[in-house]
Every structure is written in structure tokens, then in C-alpha cells.
Amino acid sequence: xxxxxxxxxxxxxxxxxxxxxxxxxxxxxxxxxxxxxxxxxxxxxxxxxxxxxxxxxxxxxxxxxxxxxxxxxxxxxxxxxxxxxxxxxxxxxxxxxxxxxxxxxxxxxxxxxxxxxxxxxxxxxxxxxxxxxxxxxxxxxxxxxxxxxxxxxxxxxxxxxxxxxxxxxxxxxxxxxxxxxxxxxxxxxxxxxxxxxxxxxxxxxxxxxxxxxxxxxxxxxxxxxxxxxxxxxxxxxxxxxxxxxxxxxxxxxxxxxxxxxxxxxxxxxxxxxxxxxxxxxxxxxxxxxxxxxxxxxxxxxxxxxxxxxxxxxxxxxxxxxxxxxxxxxxxxxxxxxxxxxxxxxxxxxxxxxxxxxxxxxxxx
Amino acid sequence: xxxxxxxxxxxxxxxxxxxxxxxxxxxxxxxxxxxxxxxxxxxxxxxxxxxxxxxxxxxxxxxxxxxxxxxxxxxxxxxxxxxxxxxxxxxxxxxxxxxxxxxxxxxxxxxxxxxxxxxxxxxxxxxxxxxxxxxxxxxxxxxxxxxxxxxxxxxxxxxxxxxxxxxxxxxxxxxxxxxxxxxxxxxxxxxxxxxxxxxxxxxxxxxxxxxxxxxxxxxxxxxxxxxxxxxxxxxxxxxxxxxxxxxxxxxxxxxxxxxxxxxxxxxxxxxxxxxxxxxxxxxxxxxxxxxxxxxxxxxxxxxxxxxxxxxxxxxxxxxxxxxxxxxxxxxxxxxxxxxxxxxxxxxxxxxxxxxxxxxxxxxxxxxxxxxxxxxxxxxxxxxxxxxxxxxxxxxxxxxxxxxxxxxxxxxxxxxxxxxxxxxxxxxxxxxxxxxxxxxxxxxxxxxxxxxxxxxxxxxxxxxxxxxxxxxxxxxxxxxxxxxxxx
Numbered sequence: 001x002x003x004x005x006x007x008x009x010x011x012x013x014x015x016x017x018x019x020x021x022x023x024x025x026x027x028x029x030x031x032x033x034x035x036x037x038x039x040x041x042x043x044x045x046x047x048x049x050x051x052x053x054x055x056x057x058x059x060x061x062x063x064x065x066x067x068x069x070x071x072x073x074x075x076x077x078x079x080x081x082x083x084x085x086x087x088x089x090x091x092x093x094x095x096x097x098x099x100x101x102x103x104x105x106x107x108x109x110x111x112x113x114x115x116x117x118x119x120x121x122x123x124x125x126x127x128x129x130x131x132x133x134x135x136x137x138x139x140x141x142x143x144x145x146x147x148x149x150x151x152x153x154x155x156x157x158x159x160x161x162x163x164x165x166x167x168x169x170x171x172x173x174x175x176x177x178x179x180x181x182x183x184x185x186x187x188x189x190x191x192x193x194x195x196x197x198x199x200x201x202x203x204x205x206x207x208x209x210x211x212x213x214x215x216x217x218x219x220x221x222x223x224x225x226x227x228x229x230x231x232x233x234x235x236x237x238x239x240x241x242x243x244x245x246x247x248x249x250x251x252x253x254x255x256x257x258x259x260x261x262x263x264x265x266x267x268x269x270x271x272x273x274x275x276x277x278x279x280x281x282x283x284x285x286x287x288x289x290x291x292x293x294x295x296x297x298x299x300x301x302x303x304x305x306x307x308x309x310x311x312x313x314x315x316x317x318x319x320x321x322x323x324x325x326x327x328x329x330x331x332x333x334x335x336x337x338x339x340x341x342x343x344x345x346x347x348x349x350x351x352x353x354x355x356x357x358x359x360x361x362x363x364x
Numbered sequence: 365x366x367x368x369x370x371x372x373x374x375x376x377x378x379x380x381x382x383x384x385x386x387x388x389x390x391x392x393x394x395x396x397x398x399x400x401x402x403x404x405x406x407x408x409x410x411x412x413x414x415x416x417x418x419x420x421x422x423x424x425x426x427x428x429x430x431x432x433x434x435x436x437x438x439x440x441x442x443x444x445x446x447x448x449x450x451x452x453x454x455x456x457x458x459x460x461x462x463x464x465x466x467x468x469x470x471x472x473x474x475x476x477x478x479x480x481x482x483x484x485x486x487x488x489x490x491x492x493x494x495x496x497x498x499x500x501x502x503x504x505x506x507x508x509x510x511x512x513x514x515x516x517x518x519x520x521x522x523x524x525x526x527x528x529x530x531x532x533x534x535x536x537x538x539x540x541x542x543x544x545x546x547x548x549x550x551x552x553x554x555x556x557x558x559x560x561x562x563x564x565x566x567x568x569x570x571x572x573x574x575x576x577x578x579x580x581x582x583x584x585x586x587x588x589x590x591x592x593x594x595x596x597x598x599x600x601x602x603x604x605x606x607x608x609x610x611x612x613x614x615x616x617x618x619x620x621x622x623x624x625x626x627x628x629x630x631x632x633x634x635x636x637x638x639x640x641x642x643x644x645x646x647x648x649x650x651x652x653x654x655x656x657x658x659x660x661x662x663x664x665x666x667x668x669x670x671x672x673x674x675x676x677x678x679x680x681x682x683x684x685x686x687x688x689x690x691x692x693x694x695x696x697x698x699x700x701x702x703x704x705x706x707x708x709x710x711x712x713x714x715x716x717x718x719x720x721x722x723x724x725x726x727x728x729x730x731x732x733x734x735x736x737x738x739x740x741x742x743x744x745x746x747x748x749x750x751x752x753x754x755x756x757x758x759x760x761x762x763x764x765x766x767x768x769x770x771x772x773x774x775x776x777x778x779x780x781x782x783x784x785x786x787x788x789x790x791x792x793x794x795x796x797x798x799x800x801x802x803x804x805x806x807x808x809x810x811x812x813x814x815x816x817x818x819x820x821x822x823x824x825x826x827x828x829x830x831x832x833x834x835x836x837x838x839x840x841x842x843x844x845x846x847x848x849x850x
Contacts, residue, residue, distance in 0.1 A: 010790075010793065010794060010797065014786075014790040014793075017786055017790070027668065028667060028668065029667070029668070029670070030666065030667050030685075030691060030692065031665075031666040031667070031670050031678075031681055031682060031685050031692070032682070032685045032686050032688065034670060036670065036675075036678060036682075038675070057682070061683055061686070062686065090670065090671075092670055092671030093670070093671065093673075093675050093678055095675060121671055122671075123671060151675070151679070154675065
């Protein structure tokens with residue numbers, strides 16, 4: 001005789017299992033009748049409307065078609081696409097949300113992102129991108145050259161996201177919302193420039209609430225990668241000093257003064273010289289030390305500038321504010337912190353340890 | 365030596381039986397009635413069916429001694445150990461059909477039966493159904509006595525008991541219940557005895573038929589008896605505290621009580637190194653799950669949950685399904701049925717033809733079905749994996765049952781998607797949980813929980829650690845070691 005208590009246990013486990021798996025109310029859409037959308041591109045339309053566009057279908061052996069609509073609401077766009085296309089567009093595989101920079105500068109992208117976020121069909125794997133220029137023109141032009149451009153874009157983002165490669169600031173929708181609602185951290189999104197033939201990474205856009213306030217580019221963006229994003233750079237090229245450092249890893253220490261009037265930022269950098277086109281003889285220790293000192297000074301200047309611009313715009317993507325948190329003491333409000341942050345004196349100190357790839361003659 | 369029966373039972377008009385028996389043997393060409401005169405001048409009648417008896421031994425054991433006999437008693441000159449007195453005309457009829465020779469001794473007015481059954485049967489051959497690379501190569505044959513011998517040689521102990529039963533009003537099939545007294549829980553023996561005695565049917569041609577009559581649940585797809593033709597597997601089971609049923613004319617013995625997990629165990633598990641055996645056993649469980657759920661999973665994903673499919677795989681799926689006229693469910697069912705047809709056909713055909721069939725079948729389902737638009741490439745790949753995974757489960761009956769379960773899950777998946785598969789699996793699990801084999805829980809030692817038995821459950825632990833017999837069998841002797849017995 002089997003004890004009936006086991007049935008109860010079995011029922012509970014089963015219920016947990018069912019609930020955990022997925023919703024029992026599912027739509028019946030067969031895979032051959034759907035056209036998953038890999039990206040939505042959102043731009044400013046006329047008369048306060050949105051212009052949304054995408055490519056369908058992501059099938060390999062079917063000719064791709066570029067769809068674009070001017071609508072008041074995001075979901076409306078999806079619906080209108082369905083009415084002109086023979087397959088039902090589904091966002092279950094939506095991987096990229098491209099927002100035009102002008103729209104991002106105006107603010108209000110939180111609502112767009114929320115629409116995507118609350119849709120149970122859409123996973124958390126959606127990458128966010130800010131696009132400078134005309135993305136539609138680029139993708140239309142590329143369709144003739146490279147049919148699966150949408151998929152290749154996604155693979156590029158995925159590649160740079162994995163293993164913290166320290167080349168791009170890749171952000172997914174979930175991370176963006178987390179940063180948006182965090183009182184002591186401001187969101188960041190990567191910025192790309194698009195024109196008819198190119199789609200290039202520009203830098204990192206800093207947001208105050210959901211409005212883009214600044215974009216770091218070139219060396220500033222590389223410093224930002226070292227300070228916050230990945231703490232790693234495969235290559236740090238400093239053209240001014242004619243040097244490329246490779247496999248740079250950073251170790252950041254921040255210290256706030258007790259009255260929040262100053263911040264000491266200590267950056268320990270480790271890396272190796274991979275290329276040097278300058279005049280100095282780096283095979284000798286003294287000129288090498290001198291070069292390292294020059295790099296330190298250069299990076300300190302650049303970092304100070306970057307931080308100052310952040311202070312000026314009252315954005316804190318580096319989470320400096322979290323260093324104000326202490327046990328058993330009241331947390332600062334966002335307003336209080338930004339007030340302190342705006343007036344804070346910043347001391348940046350770089351300590352660089354470099355492996356030259358060549359023999360160095362030591363001074364005796 | 366003559367077995368004496370109660371004189372009260374004896375029919376005093378035995379001379380009249382001869383006519384009755386002649387009547388019974390009417391229209392039987394192979395029936396022989398010989399009148400033989402012995403030295404005293406008295407006549408002895410011999411009745412037998414010549415196709416059932418060993419005619420050479422008839423000559424040696426009966427005819428020649430009778431020829432030379434000068435005595436008065438027929439029984440004293442028969443050279444055979446299996447001589448018994450016939451007590452009724454029904455008994456006489458039954459004995460003659462079992463390969464006995466009936467002798468009428470007119471001097472003593474006595475009927476005797478001498479067993480001279482023709483030892484017709486095949487030699488001991490390697491097992492065809494449960495082949496192993498290492499381990500014993502002999503397998504049971506259709507002769508029950510030979511089968512008992514094979515077991516007795518493996519377990520030469522006086523506590524190995526055999527109990528015989530005859531079942532089937534037409535087939536008169538002999539069933540032998542075997543167990544080791546002192547190890548097996550007596551409850552199992554009495555329950556098995558009771559069940560066999562209550563069997564009432566006309567014909568039993570195989571042990572599977574007997575199993576159908578004595579199993580606890582008739583309407584399940586899960587076998588509740590382990591059917592094996594390997595004497596070593598039977599001997600191991602007996603030693604563990606299980607019982608074995610041998611059925612005459614069947615080369616398959618039944619082992620019970622069993623659990624679901626026994627269906628995943630192969631005799632070879634115990635001959636290989638334990639980590640290897642454990643890995644193989646885990647593979648079997650894995651392939652069981654894969655073969656059951658892979659096609660339903662495909663149907664669920666392609667019908668309901670495309671969101672779960674990673675984009676690169678979705679590309680492949682979309683491309684492969686884009687030109688198909690059928691729904692994933694129809695496609696799945698079509699492929700499962702086709703595969704079953706090919707499997708069944710290749711079983712029924714001669715070996716050489718079945719190879720051709722395999723090749724043609726493979727091309728038909730592998731290539732032409734895709735090109736004709738009947739099935740997608742992805743499904744063909746999954747079908748192949750699933751079909752191969754089926755064969756990893758060592759129990760053939762279980763493999764056959766699994767197709768039904770697969771179809772059940774497929775139907776649920778086509779209606780409800782993944783929750784359908786989950787509900788199906790829960791249903792199957794609940795069903796297994798409610799099953800019993802000879803009154804013992806089918807899901808033991810998982811539920812009810814017997815922790816120590818887990819050493820030989822999902823993995824096959826080192827033999828030196830298996831010091832106790834499985835607790836779920838409640839054996840009388842728990843320890844396998846001599847010293848621990850005391």
C-alpha cells in the first residue's frame with residue numbers, strides 16, 4: 001500500500017514545476033506562421049510621432065523586406081506591420097532596440113523601454129543602442145549587400161558583451177532599467193553612428209534619468225571602460241604619446257572624504273607596451289620611467305576632465321555615490337548626493353605598472 | 365520404483381480401461397498399442413504416443429527387460445526411475461499425452477506409467493535478447509528441467525526451493541516457482557503461489573502470458589515482471605531475495621518483484637568497472653528521458669514557445685519548417701508511425717532482407733521525406749537521436765511501451781505546449797507511483813525512500829560496498845556477508 005502523503009508531495013512539486021515552467025495559457029503560433037523581429041529601430045517622426053522600422057523575416061532563404069511606419073505608439077506599429085505583411089510579426093526574439101539620439105536627448109525613452117520590458121513575450125536579452133544618424137538608410141542600403149545585417153549586428157553586440165572584452169559599453173534593457181531606478185547610479189547606453197555605408201561605435205552615452213546628457217568618445221570612453229564598465233581594455237592607444245598599451249587591467253579605489261567635499265580616485269593599471277612609435281629609447285630604464293610618468297599624467301588629466309564633465313552635468317554613472325553608504329547611517333537622497341557630487345574636489349592618481357615587451361637595460 | 369497410491373482410489377475394473385483408452389486414442393495415427401508376452405506367458409499391454417516418447421529408451425528400458433523377464437511382476441523389470449501407478453482413467457489419459465508409456469499388468473491387474481519423454485529441444489545457446497560482451501553466454505531453453513539445472517548449477521544450495529504448478533486446461537503448462545528459502549520474504553512466495561493457483565485459462569504458450577494473469581495492474585504499459593532468458597540474471601535476482609518463475613516451453617523466466625529501475629539495469633552492469641557501469645546506467649536514464657520528450661519538445665517549441673529558442677537555432681528551425689504543409693504535430697506523428705512501421709517490418713523479415721529494409725527506410729525517412737516536404741530536417745535529426753536513444757533501454761518490453769508514452773506526450777505538447785509535457789510527465793510519474801509489482805511499490809527505493817538502496821540505483825556502486833541486500837525487498841537475511849549473518 002502506498003502512503004497517500006506521497007501524493008500530496010507529488011502534487012505540490014508538480015504544481016511548482018508547472019508554474020515554474022511557463023504560463024499554462026499559451027498562444028498557438030506555429031513557427032512557420034511567425035516572423036520573429038530581431039530589432040526595432042525607433043526614430044522621431046513627423047508631428048510628434050514615432051517612426052519605427054524593422055526587417056522581416058529573419059529567414060535565411062527568403063528575401064528580406066524593410067518595414068517602416070509612423071505611429072503614435074510602439075505597439076500600434078507592431079500591429080500595423082502585421083496588417084501589411086503575410087506573417088505575424090512576433091517580438092519573442094527581439095534582440096536590439098535602437099533609439100535615435102535626438103529622441104534620446106529629448107527624454108521619455110523610459111516609456112518606450114517599459115513597453116518592451118512589460119511584454120511577457122520579450123526576454124531580457126534586448127540590447128539597447130543609441131543611434132546617431134539615419135539607421136534606416138544604412139540598413140536599407142546594406143540589405144542589398146549583406147542580407148542578414150540585423151543578425152550580424154546582434155552577433156557583434158553579443159560578441160563584445162561576452163567575457164567583458166572592454167571595447168564597447170554594451171547594455172541590455174534589464175541593466176538599463178536597473179541603473180535608471182538606482183538612486184546612486186545613472187544609466188549608460190552605447191552610441192553608434194550610422195550613415196549610408198557605415199555603422200560605427202562612437203562611445204558611451206550618459207543619461208540623467210532617461211535623457212541623454214553627454215557622450216564620451218575616444219580616449220574618454222576608453223578611460224570610462226577602465227573605470228567602470230569592464231576594467232579591461234584590449235588596446236589602449238594614446239596617439240599623443242605615440243604608444244599603444246595592450247591588455248590593460250585596472251584596479252579602482254575610491255575614497256570619499258567624510259564631508260563629501262573631495263574624492264580620491266586611485267587607479268592601478270597593469271598592462272604591456274605593445275607598440276611605441278615615439279622618440280624615446282624605451283630599452284633604457286630612465287626614458288621608460290619617464291614615458292610611464294607621461295602616460296600617468298596624461299591619463300590623470302583625461303580622467304579629471306571626464307569626471308569634471310560628469311560633475312558639471314550632475315551624472316554619476318561610476319556609482320561614486322555608493323561610497324557614501326555606511327552602516328547604521330542614513331542614506332543620502334539622490335538630490336543630496338548630486339549636490340555634493342557637483343561640488344566635489346577630485347584627486348586622480350594613476351599608478352601604472354607596465355611590462356615592456358623588450359629587454360630594458362637597468363640602471364645599476 | 366513404483367509410487368503407491370491410496371488403494372481406496374483404485375479402480376477395481378482396470379481391465380475395462382483398455383477399451384476406454386483405445387477409444388480415447390481413436391484417430392490418432394501416432395498412438396501405438398502393443399501387446400507383449402512375457403516369460404510367464406502373461407500378456408502386457410503397452411500404450412503410448414510414439415511422437416512423444418524416446419523410442420530408443422523404450423526398447424532399452426522396457427521392451428528388452430520384459431523380453432528377458434522370468435518374474436511375475438512387470439514393475440520389477442522396468443529400468444526407469446520415473447514409474448508411477450495410474451490411478452484413474454483421466455490420469456491415464458493425461459499421462460499418455462505427457463510422454464508416458466502405459467503398461468497394463470494383467471497378472472496384478474495394475475496400470476503403470478513410465479515417463480520416457482522425448483528430450484526434444486535445442487542446445488544451450490547464447491542469449492539473443494540480452495547480449496553481453498563479458499559474462500556468461502548461456503541462456504534458457506524451452507525445456508524447463510534444463511532451465512532449473514542451469515539455475516541449480518549457479519546456486520548449488522539446498523535452500524533453493526522449487527515449487528511446481530500446472531496451469532492451462534489445454535496446454536497443461538508447467539510452472540516452477542523458485543526462491544531461496546531463508547532470504548526471500550515469505551510474503552512474496554505465498555502471494556505468488558496464491559496468484560498462480562488462481563490462474564484459470566486454457567493455453568499458456570509463454571511466460572509473458574502467465575505474467576499477464578498474475579500481474580497487479582493489467583492496464584498499464586509498464587511491465588511488472590522482468591522477463592529474461594539469462595540464468596545469471598535470474599541467479600543474481602534470487603540471491604537478492606526475489607523470486608523466479610519458469611514456464612515450460614518458454615525460454616524466458618519471470619523475475620519479481622521488480623521496480624521501474626530494474627528495467628534500466630543490464631546484466632553487464634555488474635561485470636564492468638563501477639564508474640563505467642554507472643556512466644552507462646546514467647546514459648540509459650538520460651536517453652530514456654530524451655527519447656520520451658525530444659519530439660514532444662520540438663512540437664511544443666515550434667508551436668508555442670519560439671521565444672525560448674536561441675536566435676541561431678530559430679533561424680535553422682524557421683528555414684527547415686518554412687515550406688512544410690503539415691503542422692509540427694502531424695509531422696511528428698507521421699515520423700513516429702513511419703519509424704515504428706520500419707522497426708516492426710525489419711523484425712519480421714529475414715535478417716538479410718531486414719538490412720536492406722533498414723537502408724531503404726533510412727533513405728526514405730532521412731532524405732526523401734525532407735525533399736518531399738513531409739518532414740523538416742530538424743525533426744529528422746531529432747527523430748534519429750530519439751530512435752537511437754530508445755535502444756539504450758535494455759528492456760525490450762519497456763522500449764515498446766515507450767512509444768505509446770511518447771505519443772501521449774506528443775498529443776499533450778501539441779495542445780498545451782511545455783506545460784502539456786510537464787503535465788504528461790507528472791501523470792506518468794503519478795501512474796508509476798501507484799503501480800506495484802507483486803504488491804511491492806514500483807518506484808522504490810525512490811518512493812518509499814530507501815537510502816541504502818541508492819548505491820545500486822542511478823549508479824552502480826562498487827560491489828564491495830554493496831554489503832546488504834536491497835531493503836525494499838525486505839529480505840530475511842539482510843547481509844550478503846557470511847560474518848555479518850550471525
